[in-house]
Amino acid sequence: MRAIGHAVGTKERPNTSEEFYFWIPREERTLAVGSIVKVLGENGPVYGLVDEMMSYTDTDDFLYHQLSRGGRPDLATPSREQSVMVCRARILKQETDRPLRTGVVMYPTQRELEDLLNQEGCDIPFGVFVNTDGSVTPVKVDESYVLGPEGAHVNISGMSGLGTKTSTFLFLLSSVFAHSRSKVACVMFNIKSDDLLYIDAPSDCLAREDHELYSICGIQPRGFRARFFAPMNILSEARSLRGDVETFRWGYEEIKDYIPHLLKSGDQDQREKLDTAFYDLKKMASERGLRSFSDILEFMRNELLLEDRHPTDLVRGSYKATWLKLYNQLRGFESKYGGLITGYEDEVVELPYESLGDREVWVIDLQQLDFYPRKLVFEKVISEFEARLEERSLKVDRIILFMDELNKYAPSQHSPDVVSLKAKLIDVSARGRSIGFSLFGAEQFKSKVEQNIMGNVSTDVYGKTKESELLEAVYRKFSDEIKGRMRRFGKDEKLLDHELFEAPIFVKLPRPPCRLGSDMLRSGTRLPSGRTPRLSGGRAPSERGLPRL
Ligand SMILES: Nc1ncnc2c1ncn2[C@@H]1O[C@H](COP(=O)(O)OP(=O)(O)O)[C@@H](O)[C@H]1O
Ligand SMILES: [Mg+2]
Incomplete structure (x- = not known):
């Protein structure tokens, strides 16, 4: 094995049980930040990841260097400046928790690298490490x-x-599907153009290197076995750029648990009054067997019209004004949620949660929905799967939930609009591991995501990151050199930090195994022509209209 350096500590930079230093000879040209090296220490081999490199001379002043060349940068001097290149390595594996004294540094063999990066129990490739020796x-x-x-x-x-x-998520998913021992499915939401609407088709832009990376990871790149869903519009057509999606639409019974989150109120006092009024109404509806918005609104209307009351008079325990506000908001759902919500029971089309199968992906297209209907779908779909995983009533025992733009839906700062969704995501991130609900979150700014969620992350994948973001506290654990690489990353480069690793590892990732909507638009591929959307039973809700007051 070729010696590429010598490990030794100094007074100012001592070796510790966490890190060691080594100098490298002038002719050594391969080592770089991210390299993995091995030292033959007195207590056995020590493996480390280079996370800092520096080169210096024994002078304190640049003036000396300028003078020794007569102020001419291109002048060759009789003797070269004495300079030395030094690396700091973070320890990845060692026999004992003791600082390394000295030792010869070399590259680990292929076998040693495999042992290091494929620990016992670790079977799912999340990228490929390319050491600087090739x-x-x-x-x-x-x-x-x-x-x-x-x-x-x-x-x-x-x-x-x-x-x-x-792309990273889709690669990781293909790896989980290829290697997991569990019955696992995935649920994701399409929220950006047609980004995820063609993941059932194989990618047509994989290069030779991508195929190599897939082969090293033991994955066959291909489209996913996927089902696509989208809510209906008021004409009972699918609200999706993809023509052949399956549609859904919810009524009172399907969303009654989420209604308190959908009600708008001016202040805390009004919120409490509305919540109480709705709580009572829900109870009355259940006692009377009212199962649709139209029946409930009819009932409320009759109560309100019973006699000409004063706004502060009580209607079924609530002020008439509150009851009226509740009535108007419930009545407005149908138009506000643009076809996602219907007033009539016979127009409801629920998602077939129970049918989710092993290695199946559900893409729920919410791209054409506004913020509030989107939020309702997130909350309900997540809750439905969470409950079924808990009851073990599904065909799968693990579900991966892909949540893009996590910093928008679970921000670190208080945001009244997403309180209930954020609470749901915190719940999933905390309890998910015991019920088999795995959150794969993605976001531009990790520092802006709720701490309670980030605290439960067991695997981090960092792609190219902006310098301003890298200044945030969450990146403090990385050396400036590692951050520098993160800033300069190409599209195929990532930093992988897994709970069982002693230090994060730089990995290479291939392009996604399936088609991305953005790639199709870029390459000019035409969208598949839309088939006739499926119609629900009954007429479109707009034709009937809910009872007016
Ligand atoms: N390993 C890779 N090498 C080269 N290009 C890639 C790689 N992975 C993804 N891409 C391309 O980068 C583009 C953006 O990727 P995308 O995953 O949509 O980014 P994001 O979700 O962060 O916005 C896509 O066109 C995709 O094909
Ligand atoms: Mg994206």
């Missing part, structure tokens, strides 16, 4: 930290487009 090894993570029970939150961050978050 050796190539898949980096594998432990399934129980990805899908539970040890951990169940993978986070992907990076700049929009250049950070390739969606």
Whole structure:
């Protein structure tokens, strides 16, 4: 084995049980930040990841260097400046928790690298490590930290487009599907153009290197077995850019648990009054067997019209004004939620949650929905699957939930608009690992995501990140050199930090295995022509109209 350096500590930079230093000879030209090296220490081999490199001379002043060349940068001096290149390595593996004294540094063999990056129990490749001596090894993570029970939150961050978050997720998903021992499915929401609407088709832009990376990871790149869903519009057509999606529409029974989150109120006092009024109404509806908005509104209307009351008179325990406000808001749902909500029971089309199968992906297209209907779909779909996982009434025992733009839906700062959704996501990130609900979150700014969610992350994948973001506290654990690389990352480069790794590893990732909507638009591929959307039973809700007051 070729010696590429010598490990030794100095007074100012001592070796510790966490890190060691080594100098490298002038002719050594391969080592770089991110290289993995091995030292033959007195207590056995020590493996480290280079996270800082510096080169210096024994002078304190640049003036000396300028004078020794007579002020001419191109002048050759009789003797070269004495300079030395030094690397700092973070320890990845060692026999004992003792600082390294001295030792010869070399590259680990292929076999040693595999042992290091494919620990016992780690079977799912999350990227490929290319060492600076050219050796190539898949980096594998432990399934129980990805899908539970040890951990169940993978986070992907990076700049929009250049950070390739969606592509990274699709690669990770293909790897989980290829290697997991569990019955696992995936649920995701399409919220950006037609980004995820063609993931059932194989990619047509994989290069030779991509195929190599897939082969090293033991994955066959192909489209996913996917079902596409979208809510209906008021004409009972699918609200989606993809023509052949399956549609859904909800009525009172389907969304009654979420209605308190949908009600708008001026202040806290009004909110409490509305919540109480709705709570009572829900009880009355259940006692009377009222199962649709039209029946409930009819009932409320009759109560309100019973006699000409004063606004402060009581209607079924609530002020008439509150009851009226509730009535108007419930009545407005149908138009506000643009076809997603219907007043009539016979127009409801529920999602077939129970049918979710092993290695199946559901894409729920919410791109054409506004913020509030989107939020309702997130909350309801997440809750429905969470409940079924808990009851173990599904055909799968693990579900991966892909949530893009996590910093928007679970921001670190208080945002009244997303309180209930954020609470749901915190719940999933905390309990998910025990019930098999695994959150794969993605966002541009990791520092802007709720702490309670980030605290449960067991695997982080960082793509190209902006300098201003890298100044945030969450990146403090990385050296300036590592951050520098993160800033300069190409689309195929990531930093992978897994719970079981002693230090984060730089990995290479291929392009996604399936088609991305953005790639199709770029390459000029035409969208598949839309088939006739499925119609629900009954007439469109707008034709009937809900009872007016
Ligand atoms: N490994 C890669 N090498 C080169 N290009 C890639 C790679 N991975 C993804 N891309 C391309 O980068 C573009 C943006 O990726 P995307 O995943 O949509 O980014 P994001 O979700 O962060 O906005 C896509 O066109 C995709 O094909
Ligand atoms: Mg994306």
